[in-house]
Amino acid sequence: MINIYLYILNLHREEVDTMDTPASKPFRVGNAWRNSPGGGNVITSINPADGSVAGIVARALPKDVDDAVAVAEEAYRWGPWRKLRPDQRATTLYEIGRRITAERDALARLQMLDSGKPLKECQNMVDNAAYFFRYYAALCETWQNEVTSPRGEYFSMSLAEPYGVIAAITPWNSPIMAEAQKVAPALAAGNAVLLKPSEETPQLAIELARICSEAGLPEGLMTTLPGLGEDVGAAMVSHPGVRMVSFTGGTQTGRAIATVAGQRLIPVGLELGGKSPHIVFDDADFEKALAGVMSGIYGSAGQSCVAGTRLFVQKTLYKRFVKELVERTRNVRIGMPDDPKTQMGPLVSRAHRDKVAGYVDLARKEGGSVLVGGAIPDDPAFARGCFYLPTVIEGLPNSARACQEEIFGPVLVCLPFEDEADVIAQGNDTVYGLAAGMWTGDYALAWRVARELEAGSVWINTYKQSHIATAFGGFKASGINREKGYHGLRLYSQVKSVFFGMHDRPLGL
Numbered sequence: 001m002i003n004i005y006l007y008i009l010n011l012h013r014e015e016v017d018t019m020d021t022p023a024s025k026p027f028r029v030g031n032a033w034r035n036s037p038g039g040g041n042v043i044t045s046i047n048p049a050d051g052s053v054a055g056i057v058a059r060a061l062p063k064d065v066d067d068a069v070a071v072a073e074e075a076y077r078w079g080p081w082r083k084l085r086p087d088q089r090a091t092t093l094y095e096i097g098r099r100i101t102a103e104r105d106a107l108a109r110l111q112m113l114d115s116g117k118p119l120k121e122c123q124n125m126v127d128n129a130a131y132f133f134r135y136y137a138a139l140c141e142t143w144q145n146e147v148t149s150p151r152g153e154y155f156s157m158s159l160a161e162p163y164g165v166i167a168a169i170t171p172w173n174s175p176i177m178a179e180a181q182k183v184a185p186a187l188a189a190g191n192a193v194l195l196k197p198s199e200e201t202p203q204l205a206i207e208l209a210r211i212c213s214e215a216g217l218p219e220g221l222m223t224t225l226p227g228l229g230e231d232v233g234a235a236m237v238s239h240p241g242v243r244m245v246s247f248t249g250g251t252q253t254g255r256a257i258a259t260v261a262g263q264r265l266i267p268v269g270l271e272l273g274g275k276s277p278h279i280v281f282d283d284a285d286f287e288k289a290l291a292g293v294m295s296g297i298y299g300s301a302g303q304s305c306v307a308g309t310r311l312f313v314q315k316t317l318y319k320r321f322v323k324e325l326v327e328r329t330r331n332v333r334i335g336m337p338d339d340p341k342t343q344m345g346p347l348v349s350r351a352h353r354d355k356v357a358g359y360v361d362l363a364r365k366e367g368g369s370v371l372v373g374g375a376i377p378d379d380p381a382f383a384r385g386c387f388y389l390p391t392v393i394e395g396l397p398n399s400a401r402a403c404q405e406e407i408f409g410p411v412l413v414c415l416p417f418e419d420e421a422d423v424i425a426q427g428n429d430t431v432y433g434l435a436a437g438m439w440t441g442d443y444a445l446a447w448r449v450a451r452e453l454e455a456g457s458v459w460i461n462t463y464k465q466s467h468i469a470t471a472f473g474g475f476k477a478s479g480i481n482r483e484k485g486y487h488g489l490r491l492y493s494q495v496k497s498v499f500f501g502m503h504d505r506p507l508g509l
């Protein structure tokens with residue numbers, strides 16, 4: 001229903017140039033809406049809760065990338081945006097944030113249909129998307145360049161300059177929020193942005209482009225291309241007009257993108273996968289640690305880059321802790337995303353659920369014991385969706401594939417540890433380094449362990465907290481560069497140093 005509503009809205013907003021597939025939602029390049037010629041090239045988004053069609057969008061193709069880059073370059077080079085003072089750009093960014101908030105309920109429902117996430121989580125993501133625009137608007141208001149103390153007869157300063165056209169590529173697990181995390185700072189820094197959302201969840205990014213335009217962002221500065229990764233995504237990364245790539249997604253894809261960007265010598269921001277250690281010392285507050293571990297793995301049905309997927313419990317506490325964890329895992333309320341009582345919704349797609357189930361089968365073959373879960377729920381109410389039971393596994397060494405590879409589902413592996421040195425060694429024994437968490441009453445111990453863990457974010461007696469102004473990103477194979485806060489603005493800016501001569505006499509040789 002909402003799709004039809006938004007579709008009709010779109011029709012009234014602009015002229016649609018090739019409107020031959022009334023069922024598919026068009027995207028826009030410059031001031032023209034593009035539909036799928038002959039109705040053939042579409043992306044169909046499936047609602048993972050019940051298998052129904054969540055929306056059909058026109059599919060962008062590589063030739064659309066050429067057109068979108070041309071439009072973005074024109075808007076960037078000759079339009080007013082990059083020359084505006086940051087405080088002037090802030091006005092439009094505030095307005096985008098305001099409009100996202102004004103459409104909160106419709107956007108959250110659309111996001112729920114696309115991704116299968118519980119409605120409350122979708123509302124949080126829409127709120128966060130609005131906050132990103134407001135936050136970067138506020139940073140624009142206070143942004144300062146660096147003036148360096150003179151060491152001669154000159155005056156010098158370092159200025160932040162935009163790159164030009166930025167390619168932003170996002171995954172399916174946090175639609176609109178992940179997009180805003182890139183688009184808001186990239187625009188704040190004066191760039192133009194081409195956004196490619198995941199083919200699993202393409203609808204929110206199309207709405208974001210519409211909202212940017214309605215908020216008064218000059219035409220061409222923000223284009224959403226709902227295409228496939230292997231053609232449109234790859235075409236964006238290799239396009240000579242694209243000057244920087246900001247990517248969030250899997251490590252393998254990130255590596256492929258970085259290879260092309262390396263050849264082209266353009267900078268990248270990469271936010272990649274994780275296999276985060278979640279540590280419980282034997283002096284931890286039992287109840288808080290248990291709740292933290294459960295929310296760290298079952299929140300978002302485990303489809304979170306920072307999910308605490310490897311549980312390390314000190315040997316002296318291990319049996320008691322894991323027994324209680326298993327009992328409580330049985331009581332996690334699985335349900336439909338629009339039911340307020342739901343604690344865990346479906347996974348994003350059948351294919352993804354098969355992948356998660358495949359990892360649990362692999363863990364069994366590797367000698368692991370599945371203590372709870374490890375199956376599709378048998379309740380017929382969930383038969384048409386992509387649900388999977390929350391799962392706890394033990395008996396594997398940290399070297400097992402289920403302990404080393406990102407499963408991206410509600411699957412927790414439990415590993416006992418001896419002491420501080422042992423857990424630091426095991427915790428760091430992974431190619432990833434996105435996040436880590438620990439529970440202990442000893443803050444001196446926590447501080448030492450936090451410093452030793454190779455992770456971009458470390459949580460002590462809490463988990464999965466995030467702050468719009470606190471830097472976020474990964475160590476090792478979990479990423480390059482940082483988003484959020486000032487780091488986010490710097491990511492989309494290049495530094496230019498300018499010298500003003502103050503000489504009384506001509507320069508000598």
Ligand code: NAD
Nearest residue numbers: 170171172197198229233234249250253271272273274305
């Ligand atoms: P993915 O890597 O399969 O896809 C991400 C995006 O890249 C999609 O839009 C896809 O179409 C595009 N893509 C695929 N191949 C491409 C190519 N060759 N060139 C350009 N673009 C291409 O990831 P996913 O399955 O959508 O998302 C899940 C992954 O994202 C997990 O690994 C998760 O950890 C990671 N993730 C990381 C963070 C973080 O901040 N570190 C946040 C969310 C998700």
